[in-house]
Amino acid sequence: MDEKLPEKLLRPYNPKETEERIYKLWEDSGFFNPDVCIEKGIIKADAEHFSMVLPPPNVTGNLHTGHALMLVIEDIMVRYARMQGKKTLWLPGTDHAAIATQSKVEKLLEKEGLKKKDLGREEFLKRVEKFAKESHDTIVNQAKKMGATLDWSREAFTLDEARNVAVKTAFKKMYDDGLIYHGHRIVNWDPKGQTVISDDEIVYEERKAKLYTFKYSVDFPISISTTRPETKVGDTAVAVHPEDARYKKYIGKTYNIEDFCGVKLEIKIIGDESVEKDFGTGALGVTPAHSQIDSEIAGRHKLESKQVINEFAKMTVGDERILNKKTTEVRETIVNWLKENNLLEKEEETTQNVGTAERTGAIIEPLPKLQWFIDVNKKIPSRKNKSLKELMFEPVKEGKIKIIPEHFEKVYFNWIENLRDWCISRQIWYGHRIPVWYHEPICIPKTGKEDQTDKCKKTVVSIEKPICEYCDAKYEQDEDTLDTWFSSGLWTFSTLGWPKQTKDLKTFHPTSMLETGHDLIFFWIARMILMSQYLLNEIPFENIYFHGMVRTADGKKMSKSLGDKAIDPLIIIAKYGNDALRMAMIVGNTPGKDLKLDENDVRGYKNFANKLWNISRYVLGVERSGELKKELLDEWNSLGKDITADMENLRFYLAAEKIYHYVWHRFADEIIEKSKDTPEYGATLYHILENSLKLLHPFMPFVTEEIWGMLPVESMENKKLLMVEKWPFESAFGKPYDK
C-alpha cells in the first residue's frame, strides 16, 4: 500500500531474521553494563539501583526450559528496572557444582573404561575443567539466544580465582570464630560417590522391605525388629521405654552373646523415652555407629559405638561368612543364620523410605567419620550473641527479606527449626580445597630453634600455604573439598568483589531481588542468608521471587534429567520466536506455581507478534495528524498505571495479559477500525503504538525493538534504543514492591 514503508514490514514478522541482529545491537550498545549507561547519560549517576545475580547454572551441560523460564522472568525484571532509569545490574555466572560435575565426568570416563584414580587427581581435574569450560560456553551462548541482558563484563564462576579467595576468607573467619569444627560424627556416606553428603542432598525413595523380628540368642529376654539385620552385629544395646511394664525389670542388665553369626555381642538393656511401646516389639536394637537416631540414644547413655560397615558398604567384622562381604549379601546370611538357629520369629513386608544420594542414586550408608562442620547453634559475639540459625531466621521473620509467594516463609522457618550442623567437607576432587594445612609429623628444627619445636602449629587454617616458624617441615593441605553450596552461599557478594571493599559491593549490595526455583530454598537461599548475615552483617537480597517448575503439557517434570523428552527451548525459539516463548511462559504463570508449557500457547503468541507487526504497518501508513483524542488517552493512561502497578508488585502474568489484550482486542480491533472512517486519528494512533511498544518491551523485547527502529525519527526527540527508553508511567508506589 505504501512504498515509504520498510520492505521487510510488508512481509509477515520473521523472528529468525530479527533476533540475532537485535541482540547484537543491544550487546554492542554496552547498556547491559550500568556503568556504560551512566557514561552515556542514559541513567543518572545517583539513580536508585536495581541489582540481581543470575542463579548460576551448573556447568554440567545445556540450559533446559527451567533455565529459560528463569532467564525470561529475570530479564523482564531487569528490563523494566532499566526503563525506569534505575542503575540496573544483572550479574551472570556459572556454578562448578562440585559433585554434579564430577560425577558427570566420571560417567564419561567410564565409557572409556577409565576411573578417576587411573588418571590421578591432577589429570582428572584437567578433564573436569575442560568439560566445565565447554559447558560454560554452551550456556553463555544459550543465554544470549534467550535475549538475556546480562552484564557479561562482570561474569563470574564459583570456582575462579577471585571466588576462591572469597571462599578461603569466609572459611578462615568462621574457623577463627569457632563456627567451623572438625568432628567425628555419624554422617551420610555415599558409597558410590565415595563422599559424605549433607542432609539436604538425600532423596528419600519409598521401597518395599522386609521387617525381621528375632532374638540375639535363645537366652536373650527381648525380641527386636529390624529391616537391616546386617547392622545388628554392631549393636551394643537394646532400648525400651522406661515405663514399659514388660521390660522394666531388665533395664540396666547386660547380656553377653557369645556367638551372633560369628560375632560376640555385649548388649545392655537401657530405658529411653524415644522408644515407642506400641511399635513392633516395643524394643529397639541400638546400633550407634550406623544410625543417626541410635547414635543419639547412645550419646545419652554413654554407649560404646562399634563400626561394622566400611566406606564400600562392606562388613568389617566377623568370620569368613560375613567379613568383607557386601551389606546386601550379609543381610541374607544373617537371616539364614537366624532361621537355622530358630531365632527368627517373624518376617513381614513393609514399605520404608530409603535415603539415596541425589547425584549418584546410591543408598546412603550412615557411618561415623571425621568431617568438617559448621555449627549452626553457637552464639556469635560479633553478632550480638546470635547463632547462625537466628541470623537466618530473623531477616525473614522481620520482613527485611520478603518471599514471594509468601507461604514459602513457613517452609523456610520449618527447615531452620530442624536444622542440624552443616557438614561441609566432601571427599571429591573437584571443588574448593579446604584451606586447612597439617604440619608434617616429623619436625626438622630451624637453626637456633631446636628446643622450640613443641611450639610448631600442627593445624593451620590459612589462605596461603603456611610456613612453620620453628622448623622446616612442610604443611600438607587437607585432601577434601568444600560442599559446592559453601561457595554458592557467598554468591551475592563474592561476585561484587568481596572480600575487597569494592565500589560495586557498596553500590549493589544487598541486592534487590533474588529470583529462582523454589527447589533451591534450602540449598541456596538459606545458605546465602547465612553467609551474608554472618560475613557482611547484612541481608543478601531484599526480595525473593520463586518461580515454579516447568512441566511438559502432560504434566511431567522437565527440568531434571529428562533428557530428550524435555522440550528444548532453543528449538521452540527457532520455530516460534523468542518473544512468543517468553509470552507463553509469563501469561498466567503465577509465582511458585508449576508451569505446563504447551506448544500451542507458544504458537498463539507468535501470532500476536505478527499482529503487532501488522498494526505497526497500518499505523506507519497513516499521517501523524490531528489532536490526541482525550477519551482514548485517558483510557490508555488508566491502563498504563494499572500495568505499572502490576509490574511494581511483580504480577507480570497480569501485566503481560493486560497489555496483550489491549493491543489486540482494543487497539487493533476497535480503535484502529474506528479510525478508518474518522479523520484526524493519526496522532492518537502513533501515541498509543509508541507507548504500547514500551509497555510490551520487557515481555517481547525483540519484535518491539525491531518495530521501534522503524518508527520515523522526526516523530520523537532523542530517539534511543527502546531497551533504554523511559517507561512512560511513574512508579505507582513510593518504594518498589511495597504492598
Add this chain to the structure above:
RNA sequence: GCGGGAUUAGCUCAGUUGGUACGAGCGGCGCUUUUACACAGCGAAGGUCGCAGGUUCGACCCCUGCAUCCCGCACCA
C-alpha cells in the same frame, strides 16, 4: 505423622481489597476472502467457580469440616 498448594469454560490456566464470572491461549460452531493482518475479522455457544455448612445486605474470594490430586519435610527401629 507435620506442613504447604491445587480443585473456575472441552483442555491448560488467569481472576490483585468480598459487589451480578472482564477473562486468556488452544480446541469446537456459524459467517466473512475485504480489510494493515486468514499467523485475520465478526458473531454465537460453553461455567450451579470440588462438596457441605457458616459469616455477610452480598462469597469463586473470608471461616469450619469433608473429598480428590500434587508437592515439601520428618520417619518405626
